[in-house]
Amino acid sequence: MLKPIKTEAQYEIVLERLYELIQTDISAESEEEAEFEILTLLVKEYERQRHPIGPPHPIEAIKFRLDQLGMKESDLNKILGNRSRKSDILSGRRKLSLSMIRKLHNSLNIPAEALISSY
Known part of the structure; x- marks a missing residue:
């Protein structure tokens, strides 16, 4: 039964x-x-x-999605703007802004929930 x-x-x-x-x-x-x-x-x-699985770290979510799409980190320049902004985001020196979250969600189809987690 x-x-x-x-x-x-x-x-x-x-x-x-x-x-x-x-x-x-x-x-x-x-x-x-x-x-x-x-x-x-x-x-x-x-x-x-x-055994709940929490949301991924936002930066790891971005890197994972880039890998899934066969894209390089340099491709983020087109989405986020200049190269230094991308470097600052990926290194953790700069947090994602609301407009960046929207751009990443719309262009890479990353769930917004994964991008808004604090880090």
Whole structure:
């Protein structure tokens, strides 16, 4: 019987069962597929409550997104303005302004929540 995960021991058991299901060839519309989907939702909710992941550091979010897009740090010059501003931001000597946050959000599609964190 499926039920909410309330302890770390239950969490580990559910993870083991998910691993078993992943190792099999699950047929669409089967009981195993339904079980897999439900267990995945239970794990996601447990992890959201017990193991929350905080937002990334704003500078790390920018660097990660640049890497994802295959861009270089120098490409930030076009977004943020001059080269010294980009260098100051990436080195931590200067904080992101609201207009910079908007530009980064709009041009690189970085969630604003990741950019507004204090650092």
